[in-house]
Amino acid sequence: MKRKIRILSSNICSVRIMDIPPLGAEETGQVIRHKLAAFYPGSADDLYIDYVRENDKAVVFFASKQKIDSLSDPEGNEFLFYSPWHFFASISEKDGYYGIILDGRIELFCYENDHFVESRSLDYSSEREASLKEEGIAFVEPSLSTLNKIEPLFRKKKKKKYFLSNLLILGLLLIIPQFLFYRQVKSDEEYNRTLKKEIQSLILDNARYSGSEEEYGKLMNEYQELKDSRPLNINRFLSELSSSLGRDVVIESLVLKGNSFQLNGVGLNPLGKMEKFQNNGHFSHVVPYQVKALENSSRETFSLTGVYHDE
Known part of the structure; x- marks a missing residue:
């Protein structure tokens, strides 16, 4: 033809x-x-x-x-x-x-x-x-x-047979999943080994940390005991107390027990002095009570309790 x-x-x-x-x-x-x-x-x-x-x-x-x-x-x-x-x-x-x-x-x-x-x-x-x-x-x-080099019009493209190519593709489709599965298994095994090592390392670190935490707790308790038993710097305490009370106050009695104190005194407007105690970082929980005015005087008797921080 x-x-x-x-x-x-x-x-x-x-x-x-x-x-x-x-x-x-x-x-x-x-x-x-x-x-x-x-x-x-x-x-x-x-x-x-x-x-x-x-x-x-x-x-x-x-x-x-x-x-x-x-x-x-x-x-x-x-x-x-x-x-x-x-x-x-x-x-x-x-x-x-x-x-x-x-x-x-x-x-x-x-x-x-x-x-x-x-x-x-x-x-x-x-x-x-x-x-x-x-x-x-x-x-x-x-x-x-x-x-000569131009494709003619309306020509049906014949379908080529690719038996060998299809066979090769089919083989690859069967082999590649097996290969990927093998790689995945090997990868999972390596991951599990690494994870096991990390867990063991964390267990050891946790044991060391637990021991260190217990040791730290003991040291803090000892420090607190030493701190609580440390003698009060009485001179500094009296200086801070005098600064908050002012020169018009006369201290009639003073009792110290640890860092807590109680005093009785006479002075002008003792309730007004609470602001100075609040602004002084060395004192806390300062409470006035038994405030009474003296007869024929502008002065008042009062009592105070509070806590002193020698730091």
Whole structure:
């Protein structure tokens, strides 16, 4: 069986340029079929459709299945279908209209800045051809050599058999999970060994810490006992007490027991002196009681209890 090349005129194959976003082959085909419905009256299922991507656009070719199938060869030869667009696509730095004569028609293709813009089809006559040439339209003679490296239109892609490849893939699918499982088991064993070591280390550290904590508690108790038994600095105590009471107070009696004290005295406004005790950080829990005014005097007798902090 021989292959024959057939250049399809616009009577058989139409060409449109469409804005198509970057999509996969299947999605691109769906978008093209949807857009064809806007200007093709029939069903897209009745068409052979093909396209060539140009950046964010697509040059779309479509032809009636009935017309293409009717182009049968009595000898059973296979036709390779092309559009005139394939000839012009090989021309470098295209700009303006280009023409080709096919099946009694003049097929015109317009380019701007080397990009296909539109196509037109006119009935052929020698006068029209001459007129178009005078307008500067270049006519291209079909040259089959330019089609050697171009994929023909509406050609069904044969599915290749990849028995060995599929067998290799199947083998990998069976082997890889086993390998990953082995790696996972080895990884888990290593993790468990490391975790066991860490737990043992934590147990030892905790034992050391527990012993240190007990030792620390003993030392703090001994320190507190020494602190409580330390003799009071009586001179400093009397100095701080005198500073808080003021010079107008006469201490009649003073009792010390540890850091606690109790005194009886006579002075002016003993209740007003509580603020000085509160502002003095060496005293706490200072409480006045038994405050009595002296007859024929502005002075008062009083008693105080409190705690002194010798620090």
